[in-house]
Amino acid sequence: MNLLETLKMALRGISVNKVRSALTMLGIVIGVGAVVAMVSIGTGATSSVTSRIQGLGSNLLTIMAGAPSVGGVRQAMGSATSLTIEDAEALKKSVSTVKNVSPELSQNAQVVYLSQNTNTSISGVMPAYEEVRNFHAAYGQFITKDDVDTSRRVAVLGQTVAGQLFSAGEEPIGKVIKINNIPFQVIGIMEQKGSGGGSSNMDDTILIPLSTAMHRVFGSRSLRQISVEVASADQMDQASAEITNLLMIRHKISDSSKIDFQIMNQAEVLNTLSEVTGTLTLLLGGIAAISLIVGGIGIMNIMLVSVTERTREIGLRKAVGAKRRDVLFQFLIESVLLCLAGGVAGVGLGFLGSVAIGQYAGWGTVISISSIWLAFFFSGAVGVFFGIYPAIKASRLNPIDALRYE
Amino acid sequence: MLISVTNLRKVYSSGDEVEVVALKDADLTIEHGEFVAIMGPSGSGKSTLMHIFGCLDQPTEGTYLFDGIDVGGLSDDKLAEIRNKKIGFVFQQFNLLPRTSALDNVILPLLYNREFIDREKARLALDRVGLSERYHHHPSQLSGGQQQRVAIARALVTEPTLIMADEPTGALDTKSGDEIMAIFQELNEEGKTIILVTHELYIAEHAKRVIFLKDGEIVSDKRLKNRKISKVAGVMA
Known part of the structure; x- marks a missing residue:
């Protein structure tokens, strides 16, 4: 029996009971749909997180002042007074892999x-x-060298802070705000950045000259802390080691377990987060x-019912010369077709x-071709796996018994 | 010689050791071109004999030669091939595929013989049984007699040596039954061997030879001298 005729026969078998076939297919439609949607959401979340962290500067090292132990009591991270502007200048001057440094002092007020x-x-x-x-002023201007040299009282606001202090229509630039009761003139508004991995919300901050x-x-x-821009992303480890060396010499520390600073590597944070979102994707895909x-079990159930219902038909086909494999293929192709059609839908x-969830969640979803192929492959495999038992059952029917079946 | 059975025995054993002997040491030969009716009350073994003749079942003991082939011990697939090429079946309940046109029903046996599917053969077969106007009708749109004629066309389409008919008029009124018997008689005149299983004497009297079975044994085997002839105008081309 040729393939075309077998296909036609299977299509006829499916179309005889349209509602039932459609309902059976629905199980596969939902299953495949869930896999595709979940994997694309997971992938979308991963790339969203990745791009946010890369937006913070992908070749960024952060040197944090350490947590000093005063009389055996460990203090908060960053409270050590060991990092100085001179350290920052030395890093820029003597470490070749360091492209630029940004010394920072922050506190809440x-x-x-x-x-x-x-x-x-x-x-x-x-x-x-x-x-x-990699964080720029969107309106007005940023802090200049002149502002720092003369310790000017000027401030650049993050979007969140600007929204809290000023009402919607109001122009913040030029206005005077008070920080710890000291008046500052607003000279600029930063671009929107959102929260980054590890650090606090960068939009909820006010920048003033360091001096x-x-x-x-x-x-x-x-x-x-000192933020360090490394010349290229593949020099991160080298830069980290060189900075550690230099700072140990400058701080006169010989035992590396007693260093009074900590270096955070943005790439490491990125890796960790990618692992987390990867696991999430796997979990979502697994549930889907x-x-x-479950959809496949539905297919098997319906195919078994179909074989029983069509016992006389099977008997007739065998009587007129259908061999075991003819009957086997007829039912197997029927279930595979059901599953593949369900897979397409x-x-x-x-x-x-x-796309809908991506719109709602506000991140792009990524539909990869590989996840579509995987869905097809799996729905076909589900069709074979759950269709083979009913098909074998059909092919083994004795023609006499099958013809007599009422 | 088309069919030859010697010492044919068929025993059905159900699970709990109860054996039912359906056929006891039957000996029989049927020549090419014969028209044989097998009669007997229910449980006489006539269906069993027909299943063995039709290569749907295997004897427990004895030998069955069909068209020179020793059928005993052939595999299921080999039997399917013999049925496909050499035997046409007509059943009491027609056994047509529902929601399938007359033409597609007739084509069915051709689908299984691994050769080029010649739709023209199916059309000719339907023409032969007088259904030229009904190629695309589904079984539900046809009368019982017409459905049985589609079934006969399906049995003819592979040009078999033997036509096996199991109570072919059992589900039909007398007039339609006569039409069906007329077709069988015409086919026999053209040289087809026909074996008919029935429990109605009136139907059996259309055959040339009547074999009577009782309790699994052949109790009589007679050639009819004055058989009934059914002729229904307009059925055959």
Whole structure:
């Protein structure tokens, strides 16, 4: 029996009971749709997180002041007074893999504008901050070298802070806000960045000149952290080692277990997060795959019913010369066709579903060709796996018994 | 000689050791071109004999030669091939595929013989039984007599040596039954061997030879001198 005729026969078998075939297929449609949608959402989440972290500067090293132990009591991270502006300058000057440095001093403070007030993070920064942190002023201007040299009281606001202090129609630039009761003039608004991995929300911050922060606001001579832009992403480990060496010499530390600073590598954070979202994708896909198996059981159930219902037909086919494999293939192809048709519809549904969820969640969903192939392969495999038993059962029917079946 | 059985025995054993002997040491030969009716009350073994003749079942003991082939011990697939090429079946309940046109029903045996599917053969077979106007009708749109004629066309399409008919008029009224018997008689005149299983004497009297079975044994085997002739105008081309 040739393939074309077998296909025609299977199509006829499916079309005889349209509603039942459609309902059976629905199990596969939902299963495949769920797999495609879940995997694309997971992939979308991964690339969203990845691009956000890369937006923070993918070749960024952060040197945090360490947690000193005072009389056996461990203090908070960054509270050590060991990092200085001189350290930052030395890094830029003597480590070849370091392209640029941004020394930073940040603390929380109360900020007031007329009747509005908020508590936010105040960061003293240098002009290099914009480039190193890949974080730019959207309106007005950023802190200049001149602002730092003269310890000017000027401030650049993050979007969140600007929204809290100023009402919608109001122009913040040029207005005077008070940080710890010291008046500052707003000279710019930063672009929207969102929260980054590990660090706090970068939109909820106010940037002021580093010298102003040190001498006028916080009265501190040390830095909280130094952000380092490494020349290229593949030199991260080398740069990290060189910085550690230099700072140990400068801080006169010989035992590496007693270092008073910590280096955070953005690439490591990225890897960790990618692993997490990868696991998430796997988990979502796995749950969706279970629904595909449930759909497959539905196929098997209906094929068994169909074989019983069509016992006389099978008997007749055998009487007129159908061999075992003819009957086997007829039923197997029927179940595979059901599953593949369900797979096609499921890919469509999964595509629509992932686009809809992507819109709602606000991140792009990624439909990979490989996940579509995988869905097809799996729905075909489900068809074979769950169709083979009913098909074997049909092929083994004795023609006499089958013809007599009422 | 088309069919030859010697010492044919068929025993059905159900699970709990109860054996039913359906055929006891039957000896029989049927020549090419014969028209044989097998009669007997229910349980006489006539269906069993027909299943063995039709290569649907195997004897427990004895030998069965069909068209020179020793059927005993052939595999299921080999038997399917013999049925496909050499035997046409007509059943009491027609056994047509529902929601399938007359033409597609007739084509069915051709689908299984691994050769080029010649639709013209199926049309000719339907023409032969007087259904030229009904190629695309589904079984539900046909009368009982017409459905049985589609079934006969399906039996003819492979040009078999033997036609096995199991109570072919059992589900039909007398007039349609006569039409069917007329077709069988015409086919026999053209040289087809026909074996008919029935429990109605009236139907059996259309055959040239009547074999009577009782309790699994052949109790009589007679050639009819004055058989009934059914002629229904307009059925055959």
